[in-house]
Amino acid sequence: MDKKKKRLIVRGAILLILAAAIVFALTSKKETKVLAVGDKAPNFELLNMDGEKVKLSDYEGQGVFLNFWGTWCPPCKKEMPYIEKHFKEFTNKGVQVLSVNIGESEFKVDTFINQYELTFPVLIDKNKSVSRNSYNVVPLPTTMLIDKNGVIKKIITREMSEAEIVSLMESIQPE
Template sequence: MIGEIIIFKKIPQIAGFLLLFGLIVILVLNINDTPKTENRTESDKASNFKLSTLDGYEIELNEFKGKGIMINFWASWCGPCKREMPLIQKVYNEYKEQDFEILAVNVGESKEAINNFLNDNPLLNFPILLEDESISNEYKVYYLPTTYFINADGDIVEHYVGELNEDQLHRFIESILP
């Protein structure tokens, strides 16, 4: 009888645990089902924008017409963003002499947070741009990192959500080089 009472008292705890576990499983399955890459079948033109670097220099996307462009939306608090930055630098060094440019658009952080990140990663030498979230809204950035690959004609060729590996970076960059 006492054993039955103890079991009945634990039923709400067990039910709560099972409910929480089920919600976590559903969340994980939905995240993994999210498409990571979107290969464009019809040409979508990249929207022009003008953003500032940390030192106040303005960069306009249209300045790079005729080049392959990779736009990476990131934040310093984003683990996958931080992990892929050294790899992005590596491929930038490999392709920068081939009519190719990388623009790293920081989403919604202060200059101080970005500078702290750059102090910890002093070898990054591609343009880091500041934005007020209007550009990330225009480009439909819902998760970080999100990366767009734009060809020399200004067409969005690839759109990738998530951390990129080296093979993916090479494949996507090769697809946009003039």
């Protein structure tokens, strides 16, 4: 066999392997469902800043203001003081705040918590399993309002004003 035929066979084999790899990658990709209003909120378990496990299901029967954020996100920085300001008032009315930081170090998150004097539960989604795989969160901030039955009532994918945060918290108060 001459050099040209060998080269052609080797190139053909390489192209066949590459094509098979591309087909495999495209067909085996796990589809992440995009959540919508009316869907049951997927349960999750993350650690809070004290290293304690927190599950969404722990808050069954209460409204949950589920906020995904990052320390580098300017809109997140703007709305955090408003969430903090109304956190205690609404906790007494059956609305819980769960704040999920997406993939940052505990040091960065702790520095942010201290800077903004946050007292509500802050969870860290270190490997982004909740934000990406369960909730398919893309822009930050993203806030999901979950009613006492665990159903998503509203999804906000932008910065919220103080008045809007109050109104949204009121909307998921259990009766």
